[in-house]
Amino acid sequence: MPPDTLSTLISRIDFALISSVHILFPPLTIGLAIILFVSEALWVKTQDERWYRLCRFFEKLFIVNFGAGVATGVTMEMAFGILYGPFSQAAGPFFGQVLGYETITAFMYEAGFIGLMIFGWGKISRKMHLFATFNVALSSTLSAMWILVANSWMQTPTGVEFKDGIFEVTNWLAALFNPNVFAAFPHMLLAAVELSLTFVVAVCAWFVLKRRNVDLFLRPLKYALVALAVVAAVQVYMGDVLGENVLDNKPAALAAMEGQYDTYDKDGNVNNAWNIIGWPNKEGTGLAWSIKIPHALSLIETKTWNGAVEGLNSFPKDEQPPVVLPFYSFRVMAAIGGALLLLGLWGCWLRYRGQLTERLASQQRLFLMACTAAVALPYIAVIAGWWTREIGRQPWIVYGMMTVKDGMSHMSTALATFWLIGFAVFETAVVLGTIWFLLKVCRMGPDLTSPVAGEGHEHLGELDLPEAGKADHPEYVRPI
Amino acid sequence: MTNHLDDMQYFLANAWWLALGVAVLLYIALDGADLGAGIFGLFVGDHEERGAIMAAMAGTWDANETWLIVAGGILFGTFPFVYGSAFHYLMVPLAFVLWGVMARAVTLEFRHLASAKWQCFGDWVFGISSLVVTFFGGMCVGASLQGFKLTHVEGQVPHFAGSAFDFVSAFSIWTGIAAVVAVLLSGVLFVRARFEKDEPIRQDAARWTATIFWLAIGSVVITLVWSLFKFDWAREKWLGHFFWIWAIFGILALVCIDKVRRATLRDDDVSAVLWYCGALLIMGLSMLITLHPWLVPHTWSIRDGASPQVSLITFTMTMGGFLPVMVMYNWYQIWVFRARISKLVSHAH
Numbered sequence: 127m128p129p130d131t132l133s134t135l136i137s138r139i140d141f142a143l144i145s146s147v148h149i150l151f152p153p154l155t156i157g158l159a160i161i162l163f164v165s166e167a168l169w170v171k172t173q174d175e176r177w178y179r180l181c182r183f184f185e186k187l188f189i190v191n192f193g194a195g196v197a198t199g200v201t202m203e204m205a206f207g208i209l210y211g212p213f214s215q216a217a218g219p220f221f222g223q224v225l226g227y228e229t230i231t232a233f234m235y236e237a238g239f240i241g242l243m244i245f246g247w248g249k250i251s252r253k254m255h256l257f258a259t260f261n262v263a264l265s266s267t268l269s270a271m272w273i274l275v276a277n278s279w280m281q282t283p284t285g286v287e288f289k290d291g292i293f294e295v296t297n298w299l300a301a302l303f304n305p306n307v308f309a310a311f312p313h314m315l316l317a318a319v320e321l322s323l324t325f326v327v328a329v330c331a332w333f334v335l336k337r338r339n340v341d342l343f344l345r346p347l348k349y350a351l352v353a354l355a356v357v358a359a360v361q362v363y364m365g366d367v368l369g370e371n372v373l374d375n376k377p378a379a380l381a382a383m384e385g386q387y388d389t390y391d392k393d394g395n396v397n398n399a400w401n402i403i404g405w406p407n408k409e410g411t412g413l414a415w416s417i418k419i420p421h422a423l424s425l426i427e428t429k430t431w432n433g434a435v436e437g438l439n440s441f442p443k444d445e446q447p448p449v450v451l452p453f454y455s456f457r458v459m460a461a462i463g464g465a466l467l468l469l470g471l472w473g474c475w476l477r478y479r480g481q482l483t484e485r486l487a488s489q490q491r492l493f494l495m496a497c498t499a500a501v502a503l504p505y506i507a508v509i510a511g512w513w514t515r516e517i518g519r520q521p522w523i524v525y526g527m528m529t530v531k532d533g534m535s536h537m538s539t540a541l542a543t544f545w546l547i548g549f550a551v552f553e554t555a556v557v558l559g560t561i562w563f564l565l566k567v568c569r570m571g572p573d574l575t576s577p578v579a580g581e582g583h584e585h586l587g588e589l590d591l592p593e594a595g596k597a598d599h600p601e602y603v604r605p606i
Numbered sequence: 607m608t609n610h611l612d613d614m615q616y617f618l619a620n621a622w623w624l625a626l627g628v629a630v631l632l633y634i635a636l637d638g639a640d641l642g643a644g645i646f647g648l649f650v651g652d653h654e655e656r657g658a659i660m661a662a663m664a665g666t667w668d669a670n671e672t673w674l675i676v677a678g679g680i681l682f683g684t685f686p687f688v689y690g691s692a693f694h695y696l697m698v699p700l701a702f703v704l705w706g707v708m709a710r711a712v713t714l715e716f717r718h719l720a721s722a723k724w725q726c727f728g729d730w731v732f733g734i735s736s737l738v739v740t741f742f743g744g745m746c747v748g749a750s751l752q753g754f755k756l757t758h759v760e761g762q763v764p765h766f767a768g769s770a771f772d773f774v775s776a777f778s779i780w781t782g783i784a785a786v787v788a789v790l791l792s793g794v795l796f797v798r799a800r801f802e803k804d805e806p807i808r809q810d811a812a813r814w815t816a817t818i819f820w821l822a823i824g825s826v827v828i829t830l831v832w833s834l835f836k837f838d839w840a841r842e843k844w845l846g847h848f849f850w851i852w853a854i855f856g857i858l859a860l861v862c863i864d865k866v867r868r869a870t871l872r873d874d875d876v877s878a879v880l881w882y883c884g885a886l887l888i889m890g891l892s893m894l895i896t897l898h899p900w901l902v903p904h905t906w907s908i909r910d911g912a913s914p915q916v917s918l919i920t921f922t923m924t925m926g927g928f929l930p931v932m933v934m935y936n937w938y939q940i941w942v943f944r945a946r947i948s949k950l951v952s953h954a955h
Contacts, residue, residue: 193715196668197708203678207693208700214693215763218686219915226683229675230924237672291762295915535694541770545701552705559712563719 134534136542140549141209142516146509147553148202151195151560153508156270156315157322158188159263165346166259170252175578176342182247183572184326187564189244194560198553203229209545213523213533220286220295224276224302232269236262247579255579267315274314278307281515282375283524293524305375309368310515316361317511321504323354324466327473329568331497337488338571347497348473348482355470362463366426372518373427373435376525379518381438382447383456384423387412389437396434398424403457406449411439447520455510455517462507469500611909611916618921619912622684623901624894629677631890635792635883636670639663642793644710644736645786646811647729653722655807656729660714662800667714671707687763688901688911694766695754699742699773706739737786744785748778751837753905777836784825791815791822795866795882799875815870823863826889839903843896855892859885 162181169177203225207214214222242250242258250258285301286293295301330347334340373380381387385401400423404416424433438446472493476482481490488494519525523533537545611619640663647656663670681689693700713728713735720728754772756764794811801808833840844852862885869878897903901911 190716190719193711196671197711200671200675200707200711201704203675203682204693204700204704207682207689208697211690211694212763212765213690214682215687215690215765218682218689219913222682222686222689223684223913223915223920226679227924229679233675233679234672237669241666241669292914535697535766537697538770541697545697548701548705552708556708556712559716563716566719 133537133539133542134531136539136546137209137534137537138530140542140546141205143546143549143553144198144201144205145516146512147557148195148198149508149512150505150557151191151198152266152270153314153318153321153504154191154325155188155195156263156266156318157320158184158191158325159259159266160319161322161326161350162188163256163259163263166256170256176345178578179342179572179574180346183567184329185244186567187329190560190563190567192240194556197556201549209535209537210523210533211535213528216288216291216528216533217280217293217524220279220293220301221276224272224279228269228272228276232265232272236265236269239265251581252579270314270318271311274311275302275304275307277515278310279304280524281310281519282306283527286527288524288527293527306371309364309371313361313364313368313511316357316364317504317508320354320357320361320466321508323350323357324469324500324504326350327354327469328498328501331494332568333571334487335491335494335498339574340484340488342572342574344482344484344487347487348477351470351473351477351497353470354466355474358463358467358470362467365460365463369427376519377436378438378441378445379447379452379515380427381436381441382449382452382518383514384427384435385413385416385449385453386423386435386437387439389434389440396424396432397437398422398432398435400426401453404453410446410449445521447518452514452518455513459507459510459514462503462510465503466500466507469496473497611912611914614918615912615914615916616909618916618918619684619908621921622680622912622916623898623908626677626680626685627890627894629673629680631887633670633673633677634890635886636673637667638789638792638886639796639879640667640670640793641736641740642789642791643796644732644793645740645790646793646797646814648733648737650807650810652807653726653729657717657725658801658807659797660717660729660732662797664714668711671711684913684916685901685906685911686913688906691756691764691766692750692754692902692906695768696746696749696773698770699745699749702742703739703746706735706742709735710739740786740789741782743782745773745778745782747785748781749773749775750902751781751833752777753903756905777832780832781829784829787818787821787825791818792882792886794818795870795875795879798870799879803873812870812873819867819870837903839900840896852892852896855888859888859892862888 162184165177165184166181168174169181206225239258239261243255243262246255246258279301282304283293283301284304285295285297285299287296288294326346327350330343330350333343334347369380372383385404385406386397387406388397391397399418399420401413401416401418404413404418406412407414421431423435424430427433427435438449473482476490476493481487521529521531523530643659643663647659650656650659678689709731713732717725717728749772752775754766755768757767758764794814797811798808798815801811834844835841862881865881866878866885869875869881899907899909901908
């Protein structure tokens with residue numbers, strides 16, 4: 127491989143690593159914030175202490191995840207300019223502006239209310255705290271919206287003119303409300319909620335399985351399973367909407383996702399079969415082999431028995447995305463979507479059969495183990511989904527207007543390798559640390575003894591006395 | 607490439623440039639204290655005390671670091687041409703800064719969950735990464751002041767045209783060191799202000815103050831003299847027709863520095879921190895005005911670096927709509943925690 131291609135490849139992998147690791151954390155922040163708001167609202171409304179205990183417990187997990195999200199997110203913002211300098215310059219007037227809005231309206235907003243949410247218990251009134259939690263949920267959702275606006279614009283760049291190497295915005299509304307964002311943002315938001323529900327299901331199921339605090343964790347488990355069944359079903363529909371959106375706007379990407387090389391076969395009939403699995407031939411002009419279901423592709427994509435789906439070979443060779451990765455990552459994502467729906471339905475069925483009571487629930491060992499193990503699935507699905515989306519857009523960085531190659535900063539092979547190794551080490555440390563501490567918080571379990579936070583102002587001016595046995599430790603008190 | 611901004615747009619670009627400068631200064635003032643306290647922690651032997659230093663910043667570090675993100679956001683949104691080329695130029699030092707930022711965030715947020723052995727390791731990582739962020743951050747500033755090479759192709763945005771190690775020079779290494787000294791002063795003042803007066807850790811910090819204070823003064827003087835000889839844009843302003851403006855700035859900065867000294871001598875720690883921030887703000891603003899109309903000297907002017915899409919609508923939306931809301935809830939957050947008294951060692955979320 128010539129050194130130029132090699133360094134380009136390494137620097138692409140580097141950006142892929144930075145963005146793939148970052149996307150592990152924000153979905154849980156978004157979804158769990160919404161779930162925390164719901165359970166806190168239930169506590170404020172019903173005064174049932176169990177909701178409060180659950181809130182405080184899941185909040186600990188939330189913070190671990192949030193810390194990792196900030197750590198990898200700062201990197202993400204800087205990485206555009208460093209690794210994709212020419213792209214950042216060209217797209218900055220729109221893309222940078224939108225990311226700037228994300229910083230100001232969402233990131234700052236979130237940072238402010240997260241401080242209140244974490245440290246505000248007992249210092250502000252219950253309603254005010256609930257309001258803070260609400261704002262954390264709203265701001266993280268807003269943040270996702272801005273990011274998806276920017277990313278969708280790269281998929282369907284409307285409202286701009288590419289002139290003198292700069293994307294000039296000719297119509298702000300058309301650029302902001304580009305065709306792709308209407309399907310992509312709801313899909314991502316639902317993914318965040320689905321991931322978080324699975325996370326809650328897994329944690330609760332583990333406690334029930336271990337027969338620890340069953341009275342506390344069974345109720346959220348049942349609620350979350352029902353919610354998961356509903357959300358997963360809606361997500362299947364939303365995924366289909368996004369699929370059609372891709373077909374309309376980025377036909378080459380859809381062709382790669384489905385391994386559709388030729389629109390018509392040799393006899394001029396429509397290629398309507400859906401490839402379950404397959405592998406491209408050496409020349410990259412068709413599938414060497416595949417297992418297919420006739421008519422399924424036309425049904426899924428065009429909702430007709432024999433509708434034509436444009437194949438990859440109708441695009442010039444240098445405008446075709448790679449096939450294997452989007453093809454399989456798409457299938458992995460879709461399969462996981464189905465699996466989570468089944469898990470939710472399984473839970474609903476057990477509940478309907480009266481198996482999920484405090485007395486009986488812990489005996490459903492297979493179900494509870496499946497729930498706990500399922501926590502890995504939505505994470506894999508999120509990464510697979512983003513790979514499908516981003517690799518499907520290749521070779522373009524801004525679809526049909528600018529190629530990734532033109533948007534990259536030039537790096538020597540040595541420098542690109544230095545970056546890759548450095549980031550691989552640090553990002554791995556962040557991921558492993560996060561998993562380790564999430565597990566540790568779960569092992570420690572919920573705090574059932576501290577006094578419930580009151581209506582505020584109660585701790586002001588009060589000094590905590592040293593606990594017995596720890597009196598030799600110095601006390602550190604901040605002056606007022 | 608010539609950028610055709612009309613008068614209104616040029617005015618807005620200048621306003622954004624000022625906002626960018628203020629965000630960077632706020633970052634240096636606020637997170638500087640956290641970074642300095644982190645470096646100071648490397649010299650603190652007691653495990654509990656190190657934990658207490660980190661606990662003291664636990665509630666604010668992410669809000670402080672947010673100003674760096676805001677600066678990045680303004681740079682990307684309003685000065686994309688500078689963002690895309692300067693970050694490419696600073697690829698190597700920024701890598702170190704980012705690794706440091708990641709390591710700091712993780713070791714700080716996870717400390718209260720870790721076992722004692724891991725806490726010791728984490729504290730060490732926290733201190734080293736604070737040092738790394740500061741040194742390479744300072745190098746980035748020095749390297750930016752020197753400017754960098756751009757391509758000049760008709761009809762194209764100028765890209766970065768130098769090599770990855772152009773940022774290394776005696777001057778940029780010096781600014782890295784100077785940043786460590788400045789931040790250390792900030793950190794020591796922060797530790798003094800956050801702990802009870804008879805705490806051993808506060809007394810250690812107090813003992814350090816005098817030495818670091820004079821080191822910081824020395825660093826500032828060396829940086830100024832070096833800049834005067836090295837940079838024509840600084841020479842023209844400082845020794846030019848309006849030299850008295852900079853003389854006034856200089857005197858104001860000296861007054862603030864003197865106040866810092868007096869406040870530390872009479873153990874008035876909060877005043878010391880405030881006067882330190884005042885000195886930083888005055889010196890920072892005078893540096894900004896010295897730079898004008900350059901964003902990066904001899905490389906990017908405000909006019910050329912600004913997005914041709916700068917518009918009154920987006921500016922008003924940000925400064926008129928979002929910013930007041932932002933300031934309002936930040937103020938509320940600070941107000942809520944105004945009188946927080948807690949046993950910082952037992953900090954747990």
